[in-house]
Amino acid sequence: MARQMTGAKMVVQALKDQGVDVVFGYPGGAVLPIYDEIFQQEGIRHILVRHEQGAAHAAEGYARSTGKPGVVLVTSGPGATNVVTGITDALMDSIPMVVLTGQVPTFMIGSDAFQEADTVGITRPCTKHNWLVKDTDRLAATIHEAFHVATSGRPGPVLIDIPKDVQFASGTYVAPADAPTGHYKPRIEGDAEVIEGLVEAMETAERPVFYTGGGVINSGDRATALLREFAEATGFPVTSTLMGLGAYPASGRAWLGMLGMHGLYEANLAMHGCDLMINVGARFDDRITGRIADFSPNSMKAHIDIDPSSINKVVHTDFPIIGDVAHVLDAALALWKERGSKVNAEGLAKWWKQIDDWRAIRCLDFKTSEKTIKPQHALVRLEELTKTYDRYICTEVGQHQMWAAQYLGFEDPNRWMTSGGLGTMGYGFPASIGVQIAHPDALVINVAGEASWLMNMQEMGTAAQYRLPVKQFILNNERLGMVRQWQELLHGERYSHSWSEALPDFVKLAEAFGAKGILCKDPGDLDDAIMEMLAYDGPVLFDCLVEKHENCFPMIPSGEPHNKMLLGEASTQDAIGSKGAVLV
């Protein structure tokens, strides 16, 4: 039913009709009419962040932990430019997000008006699509189309720029069911012939591996269930990218751990030595492949991806399958069963024997210390003390992020929020706020480094205002740890600007915001301190002073293949002379 209303009212109505319950935003001149409508309704909750970048990352955290699109509302000019990092982050990690920006009135566009920026121009390369709406009658349909684009195919961020006069003017509201659908309809079903080729290859493969990514999680619970069933039924080992952690459970018997630059030894060598690689919703990122020319040289490669441009982008695939992960796995699993559920049992047994030999290296071993807290140890204890909770983990970017990926176990999808593609320092804290808003009763922990955390520390105000019990677990080494590591290994130990000078007293900082601060520097106090953090019902800033010069291993130096890994000091001796030409 067509109804007349103002553009501002239309925005709120369209969001409600799209099932939106939370908006992350920050008001300003060019969105005041929309904020006025938000004030006069109950259905949509608005979370006031302290910086627009925080709104975008909070929306990402909300989206990644729920599978629903995150919604951001900000003003024109600086409001819009401040969300650009968050939008780019969402594009790189395929996070569905709808960003609404105010714009100066249509008749002032191009006049360098106050708080004017070419928002659609600036965000064109970092959105999946964007729109400048110049006519109130087009507004509702555009919002509905935006949700369709953001959530279908490979998900991503979209932006709608709404001039202030369009918000004030009246027009006809169109409900989602009556809105034109547009022609954007990505392919969902995979090519049956190629799927058959893959299934045939799976029946005879001696050394197969599932290489899974964020696409499995984006595809939804059905995709996760099918992947698990497929891995259990075939007995094929499973490794995952950073983005895909949780799709296959860390406790599952086929689990190899994460692969890639800081991935596990057994996972990377399995990738290097396999004869059939089944890429499910991953994209052969450069942190994964290492040197392309030497990447998994003797394998047939299948690639299941909903984005046609991901196929053959960096690595040639023998079985390119464009389609939704759940649909393709469903078809492949059904066909594999129909053909008699065959695998090469003899080959697989040898393969697992080989993998177990690699595992015996124990690449994640580290030397504990009685004097200083090793960051790995802090995460081992955090895992031990929180694994039974209804738990969501966010991270910032750097060493702590890789350690969290290595030492924490993820049993379910949508429980792990991290900035993978863009590598945005400052992502984790606001993301944890978005997650906690979506899951008020869950334990939400942001594993952080002190340098990353400071990048969006203003969001302490948001956490305090909404009484969000987010736990900020800061592994404080007073260094930009990953930069320092690279400088040590690759730049002659010249530590150019990679230390954190003039750090705040994090306990006092927490208290200044009305939150709880905990300082822990003695390994003997660690468990009690973590328990104290968990027991506190409110935001906690946990300042964990860790070993300052710890390096993150294993590590594949850039430009090297998977079988040239650097292992940590603890395992170096064992690694020498083992298969795979380990560099030490």
Place this chain on the structure above:
Amino acid sequence: MAALKIRKGSSKHSAYDLRDPNAEVIETHTLAVVVDNEAGVLARVIGLFSGRGYNIESLTVAEIDQTGHRSRITVVTTGTPQVIEQIKAQLGRMVPVYEVHDLTVDGPSVERELALFKVAGAGDKRIEALRLAEIFRANVVDSTLGSFVFEITGTPEKIEAFAELMRPLGLQEVARTGVAALSRGSADPT
């Protein structure tokens, strides 16, 4: 752990593998892209090419269906076979894009470009310019006592050849439209 010994200037200093994996044959392809004629659509397509480091040799765009608001962009691009495939896939996944045709591989096609040449001269050079224009079936669309403007249609190679001949005869200005292209034969077999 001690620092790794790395030669100064080695690409191992970088966080990326700096070796070019695409040091192979470069091909030229003509792509026809049918898009929604919406604000900013050309900027979107051009931005894709510049943002991802693809080449544009020539580009034309105009509305081809007023009621359906469709425009056709004809772009001539160069790259390795892998890059050409990437360009098509990247174009194909854009929201306002309806169709992407690679006229270079889809079958025989015709390519035409229109160009205007201003040639100024006197005496023999002026007569020679007019004579060559006739051979190339170029039309005179403007004439003064000291100059001609020729209009010529043809493949880019033909226009290139004509330009070469006009240069010593007093070529002053050139305006080219870029390539428009269509596949040969009937798209619909009925």
